[in-house]
Amino acid sequence: MTATMKQDGINESAAAAKERWDTWRSFKQNRTALVGLCLLAIFLFVAVFAEQVAPRDPRKMSDATFQPPSFEALFGTDDLGRDVFSGVVRGARTSVFIGVTVALLSGMVGVAVGLTAGYAGGFLDDLLMRLTELFLVPPRFFLALVIAALFGSTLFTMIAVLTATYWPTTARLVRAEVLSIRERSFIEAARAMGASPARIVFHDILPNALPLIVTNFTLMIGGVILIEAGLSFIGLGDANHISWGYMLHNGQHFIRDAWWTIFFPTLAVSLLVFALNAVGDALNHALDPKSRIDYLDKPA
């Protein structure tokens, strides 16, 4: 008895390992995604070690205004003589922070709701799904804009609004995935063996839904970063944090004479979001075709 169970366990982990290997093989065939992965590593490094990468204070003004890029100031200086390179580096931290935080928070809420609704079914499912639909009604970007205008825009309010509007998407995806996993025979076997619902959900269903959750997480970070950049671009960002959106907001007036004030922040935000989309896209394709996320959400 124990021997066969052990045997099963080995087969299962071997199958899981093979599946992971297949995913990786499919992923690494995509050269764009590999480049994306390297870019993500660079951005993460820069965001974490911002002070070491750019020791200069990005807010410090100087008389050297509108200096074109040089060895002195790698990306030039803006209208107040602030160093663009330092701004871009610190902006990476703001963008990565808000993107990851919102994706994590709304991912957790969405996964919890999706798992519960999908596994419990019946009344609870109905209730949770109606609630989810309600949260999907107000257009995300405009809600964030109105709330930033009325309540003042701090990083905290931005994170709260974006989390409140992003979790329903995850919840729906996870629920659909759970509904299909729930019907598979290994779940039935687990149930027959007397596994508790909690064990089935966390031990059997969740690991199988994980690839989808990770893919969605990656794509969500890019979306959040674009919204944050957009809000800062129209002057609704948190003034206490240097962000790429703010630099673009400030630089747009000098587009004719000082291209570097907007070129480098544009490059940074586009590269980061491109990297996230490329990686998310490759993960999406490595997934089971049935559970692919249909199309990406472009918020800003």
Place this chain on the structure above:
Amino acid sequence: MKLRRQLLSRSSGRFFLRRAVQAIFLIFILICLNFLLIHLAPGDPAHVLAGQSGDEKYYEFIRAKFGLDRPLATQLWIYLSSVARGDFGYSLGYQQPVIAVIFERVPPTLLLMLSAVFISSVAGVALGVEAARRANSLTDRAINFFAMLGFSMPSFSVGHLLLIVFALYLGVFPAQNMSTASRELSGLGYGLDVLSHMVLPVTTLAIVYFAQVMRLTRTAMLNVLGENFITTARAKGVGEGRVIYGHALRNALLPVVTVIGSDFGMLIGGAVFIETVFAWPGLGRLMIDSLAMRDYPVLMGLFLLISMSVVIVNFITDLTYAALDPRIKY
């Protein structure tokens, strides 16, 4: 003709009714959300309802009008009934009712959005079909790469790029506004002038949104091209062009229609940025201006009307989808 009959028969059925009731309920929820935001905002709700530029006497008038000293339920009722009457408040900044201020700006935005939807749909479907036909070829990968690039850049950055290249350096197209103010044109001349002003903003919006349509068309085409009826058509000796456009595309287009409809909310969001970059006198520009002037009635009115229009467009998309696919019954 057949399509129309289907639409009518289904429209008159329970499906239409159920969706309509749903849409009305969602609009009710949106109005409640607006009400909630007005009251949760820090400071005096009267300031949000009137805008920041009023005087004490005007605020008193607003307090009386919306019954701000009465219980919340009564206030909600007053608010709901005024919105139902089409009264979205009065803009002190523009010295006009909010609804008039907003409707004046609808045509430019609609012109921008519809042109962009048209171009990005045509280009997206055409390139999506091409990419699917040559799946995994160099063409396919190039199309995918550029779609992803346009998709990853903030819409205002795409706008900046086009602005720098085509307006500032090459000087082929005008950079700002919807028409040349210094020239008094009429008729055809005016139309051409507006058209030349449209090129850059419309291209920007189209670049940003064609990716969705392209990717979805590609996926849908790849699915359909693997089906048996395509093999049958080819075996019968139907020409490749007819197989692709007559047989496959017709079946692949269905999900694309939904995306074009459900993208409406995103498109109008993109319009805000693009109107800012190109000083296009539409709803997005109005939103930014009212933000700067703290003209809250206009801002809240815009939020409410835009979210309502998203609900309505989704409703219409659902109906179209049901009419196009006879299998769908709710």
